[in-house]
Amino acid sequence: ASKMVHTPKTRHTYCPRCKEHTTHKVSQYKKGKDSLVAQGKRRYDSKQKGFGGQTKPVFRKKAKQTKKITLKLECTKCKRRRCK
Numbered sequence: 001a002s003k004m005v006h007t008p009k010t011r012h013t014y015c016p017r018c019k020e021h022t023t024h025k026v027s028q029y030k031k032g033k034d035s036l037v038a039q040g041k042r043r044y045d046s047k048q049k050g051f052g053g054q055t056k057p058v059f060r061k062k063a064k065q066t067k068k069i070t071l072k073l074e075c076t077k078c079k080r081r082r083c084k
Contacts, residue, residue, distance in 0.1 A: 005069045015075040022077045029070035029083050 007026055015022045034041065047055045074081045 007071065010076075011073065013073065015078065015080060016082070017078050017080045018075060022075050024073040024075055027072045027074070029072045 005028075009026060011024045011026050012021055013024050014020070015024070036042075044056065071084050072081060073084055
């Protein structure tokens with residue numbers, strides 16, 4: 001999901017904090033950088049160490065060709081952000 005889907009830059013939608021419909025700025029959600037100290041990453045790295053090649057399955061059976069894009073909405077009134 002590298003390309004921005006054609007969506008309007010603003011959207012008039014409900015804000016939970018203002019408790020009314022307000023104008024929201026719309027942007028695309030991007031995943032943060034993977035942490036090196038997360039338990040799964042530490043376990044994976046220790047398992048990969050030494051001889052024996054790839055230890056965990058590498059996913060190859062891709063079924064979908066398009067992915068739903070998560071949108072980040074920011075209220076212009078109170079600056080509250082939420083994903084949709």
